[in-house]
Amino acid sequence: MWNVKQLEYGALARRANQIKDELRQGVRKPYKEVIDVFQGDLHRAGMKPLTFVRQVLTACVYPPLINSSNLPLDVRQRAQEELGRCVGESGYYNQTSQIKLYCQFCNVQDIHSTEMRFAHCNILNVLVNREASPRTGVLIPVPCHNKTVLSITQLGAVAVPYYLSEEQGWALQVEELQRALESAKGVCNPVALYVINPGNPAGYVQSQKSVLEVIRFAWEKRLFLLVDELYQDCVYGENCEFVSYKRAVSEMGPPFSGTVELASFHSVSKGFSGECGLRAGYVELVNLDPAVMKYINTLFSKDACSPVLGQIALDLMTDPPKPGDPSYLLYKQVGPENCTLVYVKKVHEVVNSLPGFSCPPIEGGLFAFPRLHLTPKAIQKAKELGLQPDTFYCTRLLEEGGVFTGPGWEYGQKEGTYHIRYNTSRALFKELLRRLSSFHMTFMKDFS
Amino acid sequence: MSENGIMSRAKVLTIDTMNPTVKKVEYAVRGPIVQRAVELERELSEGMKKPFAEVIKANIGDAHAMGQQPITFFRQVLALCSYPELLSDSTFPEDAKSRACRILQSCGGNSMGSYSASQGIDSVRQDVARYIERRDGGVACDPDNIYLTTGASDGIVTMLKLLVCGEGTTRTGVMIPIPQYPLYSAALAELGAVQINYFLNEEKCWSLDITELQRAVNEARQYCNPRALCIINPGNPTGQVQSRQCIEDVIRFAAKERLFLMADEVYQDNVYAEGCQFHSFKKVLFEMGPEYAETVELASFHSTSKCYMGECGFRGGYMEIINMDDEVKDQLTKLLSVRLCPPVPGQALMDLVVNPPQPGEPSYGSFIKERTATLSALAEKAKLTEQVLNTVQGISCNPVQGAMYSFPRITIPEKAVKEATEKGQQPDMFYCMKMLEETGICLVPGSGFGQKDGTYHFRMTILPPTDKLKILLNKVKEFHQRFTQQYS
Secondary structure, three states: OOOOHHHHOOOHHHHHHHHHHHHHOOOOOOOOOOOOOOOOOOOOOOOOOHHHHHHHHHHHHHHHHHHOOOOOOHHHHHHHHHHHOOOOOHHOOOOOOOOOOOOOOOOHHEEEOOOOHHHHHHHHHHOOOOOOOOOOOEEEEEOOOHHHHHHHHHHOEEEEEEEEEHOOOOOOOOOHHHHHHHOOOOOOEEEEEEEEOOOOOOOOOHHHHHHHHHHHHHHHOOEEEEEEEOOOOOOOOOOOOOOOHHHHHHHHHHHHHHHOOEEEEEOOOOOOOHHHHHHOEEEEEEEOHHHHHHHHHHHHHHHEEEEEEEEHHHHHHHHHOOOOOOOOHHHHHHHHHOOOOHHHHHHHHHHHHOOOEOOOOOEEEEEEEEEEOHHHHHHHHHHOOOOOOHHHHHHHHHHHHHHEEHHHHHHHOOOOOOOOOOOOOOOOHHHHHHHHHHHHHHHHHOOO | OOOOOOEEEOOOOOOOOHHHHHHHHHHHHHHHHHHHHHHHHHHHHHHOOOOOOOEEOOOOOOOHHHHHOOHHHHHHHHHHHHHHHHHHHOOOOHHHOOOOOOHHOOOOOHOOOOOOOOOHHHHHHHHHHHHHHHHOOOOOHHHHHHHOOOOHHHHHHHHHHHHOOOOOOHHHHEEEEOOOOOOOHHHHHOOOOOEEEEEEEEHHHOOHHHHHHHHHHHHOOOOOEEEEEEEEEEOOOOOOOOOOOOOHHHHHHHHHOOOOOEOOOOOOEEEOOOOOOOOOOHHHHOOOOOOOOOOOOOEEEOOOOOOOOHHHHHHOOOEEEOOOHHHHHHHHHHHOOOOOOOOOHHHHHHHHHHOOOOOOOHHHHHHHHHHHHHHHHHHHHHHHHHHHHHOOOEEEEEOOOOOOOOOOOOOOOHHHHHHHHHOOOOOOHHHHHHHHHOOOOEEHHHHHOOOOOOOOEEEHHHHHHHHHHHHHHHHHHHHHHHHHHHOO
């Protein structure tokens, strides 16, 4: 299903850029600018960078600022600390790919700070045996971030889909994992299970029960767990709580705590910081064979290092200002506000009230992934144009409404269902809802 | 071994189940000797007594770590980009502010924290194209052929991914120089490509002989499908700067043998020796006329990590792709999109490198001063290194024409070779480990880069400040004399 129309990838993005250019040149359109809610790019969507983070970064980049009274004391002290760790100031390759992290249960030896995609690639690279027959398989959720699928198939592995249950709020059901595993028989050799929690594009947050079930399943079926936890700071659903796989494994006690092999990923790109452009994150490796770790370390060492500014931002993310610090109040005010429940609920309500749209509650993450109930007429029109039905919808939404969203097929979905994905950033949601509602009503009328 | 009476279970990911090609990946620059160096540092900091006061990491081409100062102007612009509130700070010069504004305007949400397009920020690519045109005396450069990358390594590995295919005797072979920068051998091992070695000529100052290229490719055709030829100019670890004639010959050779040319030019500003000059492959290619200019496929790489900038930590870089098939370009774009985009601060920095202060601008004077000081210090240190090492009996060092390293040949007594072999170590690794334990100086053994059988070398950076370098070189000299005596 992910083999579909490679060329369609990026077509919408190219058109969005074209329209932005046209607008700059003064071409008349029903809107003054394009609302870009396609990617999970918070700054692009209008979120402001965190002052504390940027102040520390700037002082690290230009150390004379450490003596500037225009910067708060805690900023200057932090910058000094960070620079102390970078031997030659921040232009330096970081000696080790290990950074200081403040979280429970952390063993610093097993953490590599890295650019996210390099992390995924390196770990996958170790797991995927290109020469094996049958080929290596990796279980992936449907829907899923499309880059993940590409990174797996590009290594010569087979992506084995398991469907999240839309009717149950995108729940991950063990029976479905079992079915997926059986479907792989004779096709490939599944070695890993990829989980995204909180979800992307679907905005679910796994319950503790679900996390434990998945861990047990992975343990029983001897699957390496790859857990993408990038959105762990974005949890809104009532009675929802982020449960880290690392912590869950540890709290399960033996035999799981000492044997479940796990790689969990986090990043500065999402959450309060939203610093996607800095390209930094970390992967934590649990219970890996020490002999294999040796090779993993070599793989990471040849990648030079992750960008140092990103590493500093990562450190600030995991060790933010504390009560009493000069920067604390501002940080507290602005930080968590970036991921607030109130407007996400509004987004969900409004979209659900539109005929032809249905959407489970958005519990976490940065996106909404509502289902589009397209009429046969609309589907027919899409076919005539040689487009996937949801691409057709997104294309019209872009051209007529000036909103750039992602069509569901790019992320995977059950046959015969259609979705769109857009990020639920606070800065743009009002305008987004206004344009989406207006466009949608017209569209549904045109194709009724 | 059991836990609560349960048989201990085998891991899912073991040496046997893991990807076999990963096991072949080695990267000497940060390999076992560096790990030992880090241990020694820790021991020193814990108060353990050693025959030296500090560990000197002369293994890696990291200028700032060795005390080289960043370019003030670059850091000012990047500071302004990181925290735009400083735009109202009068201590920052106007030209820095205007560069920062321009960069921020091309970033989503006016923030460096936004993803950029996969190929890199448009305006930066255009600036890179103009820089290349100026550098190459007006030879046209299309911004569409420019891809911003995460350091040069990202571009190199991506290109290799595109090039490698086939199986058995049709498996892609890639020609790399020996000695080489071990990113190449590591990437080829990881991709399961065939490494085709061509030896640089140590007796002729590490020059590249076409006859040697021919020998290598002829032999290789028997067991693989040679498709690419990698050149590092100026060289790493050897520092040689190729003559224009040599570059023309290589281009002709690549055209004849139908090889994709990969030109690693990250040290293009690091040229010291008299009579040596950097000639870009792109420029020479175009000056050879349409027969070559319109057909030879070339990728050239540059980075913000070396030259006079030394900003390795920012991970800035670009590659220029010439004469690539359009459909392949689409695949390249797709491949690059998996990693989303290169780090934006690195892209911003690259923009400054290709668009530095101009005469008349407030920062011009200090920029030129800093750049000249850094480059001339490197030239001085290159000469000093060659001189001192050549006074040591048993060490012979070719002139360091460019780049950032010396790669002297060392004579290792038979007795030492024997002891090394018994220990299961390469003789030059044995030598370097001993040097590390006795002097605290961390170098990389020549075996990590490749060398002719029976010869031994080490790679040492010329980066430490001059007075420290003098001390370093003398320690190396003393160690070598002791070592030779000990094993005679």
